[in-house]
Amino acid sequence: MTVPTTMRAWVVREPGRLEQAELPVPTPGPDELLVRVDVCGVCRTDLHVRDGDLPPHKSPVVPGHEAVGRVVAKGSAVPDRYALGMRVGVPWLRRTCGTCAWCRRGQENLCPHSVYTGWDADGGYAEYTTVPAAYAYELPEDAFGAYTEPELAPLLCAGIIGYRALTRAEVPSGGRLGIYGFGASAHLTAQVAMARGATVHVLTRSEAAQQLALRLGAASAGGASEMPPEPLDAAILFAPVGDLVPVALSALDRGGTLSIAGIYLTDIPTLDYERHLFLERTVRSVTANTREDGREFLAAAAAHRLSVEVSLYPFDRADQALDDLAADRMHGVGVLSVHAT
Numbered sequence: 306m307t308v309p310t311t312m313r314a315w316v317v318r319e320p321g322r323l324e325q326a327e328l329p330v331p332t333p334g335p336d337e338l339l340v341r342v343d344v345c346g347v348c349r350t351d352l353h354v355r356d357g358d359l360p361p362h363k364s365p366v367v368p369g370h371e372a373v374g375r376v377v378a379k380g381s382a383v384p385d386r387y388a389l390g391m392r393v394g395v396p397w398l399r400r401t402c403g404t405c406a407w408c409r410r411g412q413e414n415l416c417p418h419s420v421y422t423g424w425d426a427d428g429g430y431a432e433y434t435t436v437p438a439a440y441a442y443e444l445p446e447d448a449f450g451a452y453t454e455p456e457l458a459p460l461l462c463a464g465i466i467g468y469r470a471l472t473r474a475e476v477p478s479g480g481r482l483g484i485y486g487f488g489a490s491a492h493l494t495a496q497v498a499m500a501r502g503a504t505v506h507v508l509t510r511s512e513a514a515q516q517l518a519l520r521l522g523a524a525s526a527g528g529a530s531e532m533p534p535e536p537l538d539a540a541i542l543f544a545p546v547g548d549l550v551p552v553a554l555s556a557l558d559r560g561g562t563l564s565i566a567g568i569y570l571t572d573i574p575t576l577d578y579e580r581h582l583f584l585e586r587t588v589r590s591v592t593a594n595t596r597e598d599g600r601e602f603l604a605a606a607a608a609h610r611l612s613v614e615v616s617l618y619p620f621d622r623a624d625q626a627l628d629d630l631a632a633d634r635m636h637g638v639g640v641l642s643v644h645a646t
Contacts (some may be wrong), residue, residue: 308339311327312330314430314431314432316328318365334380335383336383336437337380337437340395341432342374342432344457344458345371345428346371346461346489346639349545350568351369354424356631367427367429369423370428371394371459371462371640372458374392379438394443394458396422396436396599397461397462398595400419401416414594414595415592419593429643432644448607455617455642458640463638464490464494465598465599466591468494469593469595470566471497471498473589474589475562476538477539479502482503482505482539483505483506484509485529486543487511489639491507492521492638494543495507496521504524508531509529536556536557537556541564541565542565545569545571550563550565551581554582562589563587564590566591615638617642618640620643622641
């Protein structure tokens with residue numbers, strides 16, 4: 306395949322604005338792959354980057370960290386198993402140092418030198434992007450043939466981050482899990498939890514999301530500030546709304562754990578120790594993910610077909626996709642169609 310010298314891309318130059326640009330096609334570094342992007346998921350983190358809640362570490366920056374595409378070139382140090390034409394996923398976690406205390410003990414998600422796709426480096430809202438080979442996920446057709454490429458894109462962040470949040474929640478076998486907010490990550494996480502035997506109660510303001518939760522098998526679905534029909538052994542907060550932290554803590558049974566999944570959260574109100582934290586209730590944050598999280602989740606997704614609700618947008622409507630996400634007009638997970646497949 307002949308690789309052009311320039312490409313279409315979307316960039317953030319200043320808070321609140323996503324604009325189209327023509328950029329040079331990036332050159333992969335010695336350990337990197339050049340990927341021709343077929344599709345890229347639209348994540349709430351992209352919205353935070355656009356709106357300045359997460360000021361870009363690079364300016365201008367191309368957002369997007371749920372890209373699926375084909376390898377079209379590679380650096381001189383890339384292992385032979387990464388063949389041209391191979392389908393790979395480009396995720397949020399782009400690189401870690403590999404030598405700090407956290408990396409050495411298997412917690413590379415806490416690496417103080419970690420960098421991220423679409424924040425520190427250009428991402429998938431473009432016709433081509435690069436990814437260090439060691440951080441790309443292989444997505445072979447024989448393992449993921451049950452999924453379309455638009456369905457694969459959300460697995461690379463929404464799915465992986467949700468999986469880590471589920472792990473951090475420590476739902477006991479056959480336990481009762483509350484999920485607050487029911488967007489891209491939550492609707493995948495709920496399915497994994499139910500496949501493991503959990504009873505899932507969904508609490509979200511969107512009536513359409515409540516109906517989706519029930520169709521996917523949730524035991525109940527109600528408003529975000531309502532109490533679930535039974536005490537919870539664990540809860541995951543996906544909505545970036547700090548006001549829901551005390552609500553979720555109040556719903557926990559003795560010894561329950563609240564896992565907060567977002568990279569961004571509005572201010573948390575004052576907590577009352579007896580109502581919200583006593584009886585050994587635990588609050589845990591979730592910071593990015595490890596590559597092992599990604600491998601475990603993708604193996605689970607390959608073995609157990611997940612229902613992925615996708616709203617497909619043409620590449621030229623990336624700005625509209627983010628606007629729809631911000632206004633809760635998006636059904637399921639937004640995915641940009643970059644190159645028609």
